[in-house]
Amino acid sequence: MTARIDSLWLYEPGLQAAFDAIERDGDSVRVVGGAVRNTLMGLPVTDIDIATDAIPDNVIARAEAAGLKAVATGYEHGTITVVSHGTAYEVTTLREDVETHGRSATVRFGRDWQRDAERRDFTMNALYAARDGTVLDPVGGLPDLAARHVRFIGDAHRRIREDYLRILRFFRFHAQYGKGPLDAGGRAAATELKGGISGLSAERIGMEIRKLVVAPRAAETLAEMTEAGVTPLVLATRGGLAPFRALRALDHLAPNTRDPALALAALSDGDAAELDIVADHLRLSNAERRRMKAAFGASCWLAERRAAREPGDDPRLALELLHRFGREAGVDGVLLAWSNSGLGPDDPAFKALLAQALGLDAPVFPLSGRDLTRAGVAAGPEVGRRLALAEERWVASGFALDRTALLDVAVAG
The missing domain is CATH 1.20.58 (Methane Monooxygenase Hydroxylase; Chain G, domain 1)
Known part of the structure; x- marks a missing residue:
């Protein structure tokens, strides 16, 4: 299955300038992940992430040489934020996992787009778009995207052990983008490995749950999570x-x-x-x-x-x-x-x-403490007591009593 995107965001000056700056000396640049996925699904694109086989130091040097701002926001993981024409783009060098820890991974940089795709979470998130809109699909994400089927790349158990947050992302992506039943292999792996959630930070869990509970299929997905024993672990x-x-x-x-x-x-x-x-x-x-x-x-x-x-x-x-x-x-x-x-x-x-x-x-309650003191009520706690009494009468009247009547109530005490 092949695809090509032709969306306005692809031609934005900021993105084109980033491509121009980084894509040189034999290095390639492609948009990856959510922007490609959402465009193909006809959904809004909120941010644009870039993948490249250029090493981080070259990304910084080339961006600055082109007059763009480069910030080493995730240098150890190969991520440089490039600000172009007022828009921030996360530019990440292709990676291969050397060692995984359940919450993070030790990575090395590479030039193999296939291996970079294989270390990502779901097939629909491993789609790349060249600057001309041609979509590259190294792991079979396009058929899954067409079917609205959220599926782990390769072995679901291995993907989850790399980062246990992927259990929650699996359910959240199904709630947001899925159609039909949950992927059976992913659900089985999530159920079996759910204990790994206990090692995640509350902040990371909270970010995923905030997104999940407002997704279109949140109710039925949460029912699946409860049946799998995941809900009590996160809530x-x-x-x-x-x-x-x-x-x-x-x-x-x-x-x-x-x-x-x-x-x-x-x-x-x-x-x-x-x-x-x-x-x-x-x-x-x-x-x-x-x-x-x-x-x-x-x-x-x-x-x-x-x-x-x-x-x-x-x-x-x-x-x-x-x-x-x-x-x-x-x-x-x-x-x-x-x-x-x-x-x-x-x-x-x-x-x-x-x-x-x-x-x-x-x-809006029409009386204030100043009204009462001007009417002769001594300043102090008594003003508050009489205001509260007048307000109680006002509410009981269905808010019908006017300012004059309420002032009479308050002064009478």
Whole structure:
């Protein structure tokens, strides 16, 4: 099977300048991996990686001679970042593994494109494109790409032992690009060697899981991971597959469902302490942890209010939700509560509540402490107590009380 790509990114001045600088003195340059794969699949290309048989020192020298910036970001592994026309390209010299350690490898540089391809993970990632768009396929990636079949190059056990993160990449690539069942050989190897995941850093695991949970086939892939015994190793919990599956069924209603933090909150299927376990285990950022907990808090509040049984055309519940939690956490809370409710994606009450949470503006409490002191209330804790009382009455009124009425409530105490 042969292929050729003819995409605009191939003719970008920055990439052409990089080719011009490095491809000389008998050395070759080709685009490799995701840019080629995604172009052939009709998917967006976010970054462009380059492979070459030029040694790293020559890459640096030639780039700088051409007026390009060269940064030795991964020199020991043969990777030089070349900045051309404002775009950064990772340029990596062809490699052969000398020794593998389960998390990294000792490599030597080479000139053999076949051997470079054979050390990569999946056949669909070992596709190279010359500057004229001709695709080179040393390991049979094109048929797998056409079939949307994620398959390890060569022996799956060997590829995984080279880097145990490839277990998670196997499932993640299937969730993102796969069609049909998982590759049987890859699944068997991943199941057998899953214990190697324990030697990976939490940061590397977290990066893969963030991408996996928002992939198109995440729900069914996570079910496969759970059956294989992989999910508890990466989440420190078995995971709530039913709520997660329900959340992803709402993808067409709100973009929030495709945020990793909300997806992980649904997958945790537990209390706030379990959210902390997942966040710690994946080394999530403080912002991601806060979003998970805010979504959980809003969903619990909604559950207590029996949100699914509220009249769908009454906006008071949504207004109070927005007032208490804000837009992002409010919408997240609706989606999470809906996912945990057991009700389907066509439930009219939740649909109406979500539309209100997305479309209404959060009510703004019209009083401040200065209003009270100007009205004669002594400054101090009493101001806060009276403001809280007025706000409670305001919420109970469905936000109907105006500033004058609220000031009367606060002054009366």
